Amino acid sequence: MTIPVEVVDQEVVNDNDEQCFQGLSWSSRIQGYVLFTALGFFSSFMGWVSLGIGYYWKYSVLSTLGSLMSLASTFILMGPRAQLNYMFDEYRRTSSLLYISSLIITWIVAIAYKSALLCSLCGLLQYGCLIWYSLSYVPYGQEAVSGFIARLIFSR
Incomplete structure (x- = not known):
């Protein structure tokens, strides 16, 4: 039994005339993505x-800069407008705002309170928000993780 499959050539990146990365090839975009992600991690x-x-x-500056560089890597890969549209669509809006808020909170706590414990907690919150935001791109990712956590908490 064979199943007919129709292959449709889709444009992977939603560029238009106003995008600043429209002249980059897919290979160049991947290289930029890898470079900015590596710089962000470093x-x-x-x-x-x-x-x-x-x-x-320095922690607040470097940590926030690293997060922004990692986020910029997706702008290079997909194009800024497409990435912003994805970030603030109805499904991801809350996750995106939580992530951006965690960046701001980390910055404020590091500058105002100068507490290693609070900075560490804010850093962990920032990474937790980044993971939650990233899970919004995995089909049923947030639902699976929240269900798993609920089972862990309420299994007693």
């Missing part, structure tokens, strides 16, 4: 090192 790692030695403002 910056975040250096932020945690700074927190460990007591430089709270």
Whole structure:
């Protein structure tokens, strides 16, 4: 038994004339994505090192910069307008706002309170929000994780 499959050539990236990355090839976009993601991870790692030695403002700057570079990597991959449309569509709006809020809270806590414990907690909150935001791109990802956590909590 054979199943007929119709292959439709779809445009992977939603570029239009107003996009700033429309001239980049798919290979160049992948390279930019990998580069910015690696820089984001490195910056975040250096932020945690700074927190460990007591430089709270460096932690906030490096950690937030790392998160923004990782987010910028998706702008390069998909195009800024397409990524913003995905970030703030009805399904992802809450996750996106939580993630952006966690970036701002981390910055404020590191600058205003200068507490290693609070900075660490805000950093963990920031990464938790990033994971939750990322799960919004996995079909039923948030539902699966929230169901798993609910079973862990209420299994007694």
